[in-house]
Each structure stands twice: as structure tokens, then as C-alpha cells.
Amino acid sequence: MKGRRVMIQNLQCFNEKIEALKELLTENKKNNVLTGAGISTESGIPDYRSKGTGLWERFDPMKYVSVTALMTDPKKFFDFNIPTWTKYVNAQPNIAHKVIAKLEEMGYIQTVITQNIDGLHIKAGSKRVREVHGHLRTCHCIECKKTFPFEEMSGQYFSGINPPKCSNCGGMLRPDVVLFEDPMGKDYLKALEDMEGCELLVVVGSSLQVYPVADLPSFSKKLVIINKEETPWDRYADLVIHESIGEVFRHLAEIMYINVN
Numbered sequence: 001m002k003g004r005r006v007m008i009q010n011l012q013c014f015n016e017k018i019e020a021l022k023e024l025l026t027e028n029k030k031n032n033v034l035t036g037a038g039i040s041t042e043s044g045i046p047d048y049r050s051k052g053t054g055l056w057e058r059f060d061p062m063k064y065v066s067v068t069a070l071m072t073d074p075k076k077f078f079d080f081n082i083p084t085w086t087k088y089v090n091a092q093p094n095i096a097h098k099v100i101a102k103l104e105e106m107g108y109i110q111t112v113i114t115q116n117i118d119g120l121h122i123k124a125g126s127k128r129v130r131e132v133h134g135h136l137r138t139c140h141c142i143e144c145k146k147t148f149p150f151e152e153m154s155g156q157y158f159s160g161i162n163p164p165k166c167s168n169c170g171g172m173l174r175p176d177v178v179l180f181e182d183p184m185g186k187d188y189l190k191a192l193e194d195m196e197g198c199e200l201l202v203v204v205g206s207s208l209q210v211y212p213v214a215d216l217p218s219f220s221k222k223l224v225i226i227n228k229e230e231t232p233w234d235r236y237a238d239l240v241i242h243e244s245i246g247e248v249f250r251h252l253a254e255i256m257y258i259n260v261n
Helices: 002-009 014-027 037-043 067-072 074-090 095-105 120-124 150-158 186-194 213-219 245-255
Strands: 031-035 111-114 129-131 134-141 147-149 173-177 200-204 222-226 239-241
Touching: 014 200, 014 222, 014 239, 014 245, 031 095, 031 213, 037 095, 037 120, 037 245, 067 074, 074 134, 074 150, 095 120, 095 245, 111 186, 129 186, 134 150, 147 150, 150 173, 186 213, 200 213
Parallel strands: 031 111, 031 200, 111 129, 200 222, 222 239
Antiparallel strands: 134 147, 134 173
16 A cells, blocks of 8 residues: 555656546545635635735735734725625636535535635535635624624625624624634534544645644545645645646546536
């Protein structure tokens, strides 16, 4: 087994790597997927940490997407985030999201763990999704805790109400996403449970730099990383593919006879 692992690690040909990915998915019984911002770039959503283009290279997230930013300058917080988040809400899943959903349906993937808040895995049809950084389907009042659809918050913002207010008590609304300085939510705890006994973790489009999620590969026996740029976990992975995520899943769909149309 060790010799085969070394052989897979040394593969250079793209087609051979896709074939190895197929074999790993089909021969292991408990497979999970961990996705980051890179999986959604082909849906028109920019990522955060790519060199030269990442959002956090241009903006300090602590100044714009943290609990401190929300509480000290809410107007600036919503001016920065609502227009961007609204684009996320309107985005559509791409080939990678769709193939992952099909793999789950076929029984080759048990759980999709995502750092993304765009909801594209659910739109694509994935059923068992752990949104460890929250989502943009709802928001809530920081005072009375009443929950509202995300559109309540964004609608108020675009009508000139900034910060958006709770119709129940007048408190400020905030998104149901995990901001910087927020504790991790229930989905992260569920993801940890899902990683128990994990035989294969396929990391897709994550830089694996944001903790505690970046530590999830340590809970899996085998590791595949599909990301355009190197990650701190590449040296430990059984298979690393530094190619377009869309192309990887397009070719995987072909050799596994997966139809996503």
C-alpha cells in the first residue's frame, strides 16, 4: 500500500491523476469533501487568498468582516458586505458543485463540508452539507434573536436603511455567517463528527490556511487536494492536482459517466 501511495504521489499526467482520483473515490467507503472559495470562482465569486487577486490581499478582513467591524462601524460593515453578498445569493452552481452532488447521490461521498457561505452546494443538490462558516439564507436580530430571510436585511439596505433594523424590536440585524471573532457554529461540530472514521478527504478550492477548519485533513486516513495553488497540506496528500477545478470535475464526470445536464 505504501508503494502504491508513493506511485500516486508521483503522477505527473493530468489524465492519470483524474484516474487516480476516481480509484480513490470508488475504493474507499467513507469519503468526505471539504470545499473553499476556489470551487466557486467559476460561478463568478472571487476567492480570498489567491496571490494577486484574493480579496484579503486588498482589504483587511478584521476591518470589514469581523464582529468588531459590525459593532463599531455597522454602516461601513454593510456598505462593504451587502453588495458582495447579494452577488453570492444570485450565483449559480458550476460543474464542480454539480458533480460533487452527483457523487453524493451515487454513494461515493458521505458529507460535503464547506467554508463557503454562498449556498451553491445546496443549490446543486447536495443533501448532507456542513456550512461551517454559516450561510446567506437568513439573518437575525442581535437583540431579540428573531430570524428573518436574508432578503429582509439586504432589502432594507438597498432601500436606504443602514444598518438594517429588526421589525420586532428595532435592534440591528446581522447575517447568519461566522464573522472573524465569532465562535464556530453547530455545523463545525457536526463536521468534526462526520470526520470520525473518514477514509478519504477530498479538499477542493481551499487554501487550508483558516483554522480550525484547516486542521480537518488530520482526521482523514487519505487526502486529496485539488487547488490551483499550493497549500500547507500538499506534502502530506496522497494526490495533489494543481489545475482548474472545473476541468478536474469535468474530466472526472466523463470517466465516471456522470451526467449533470
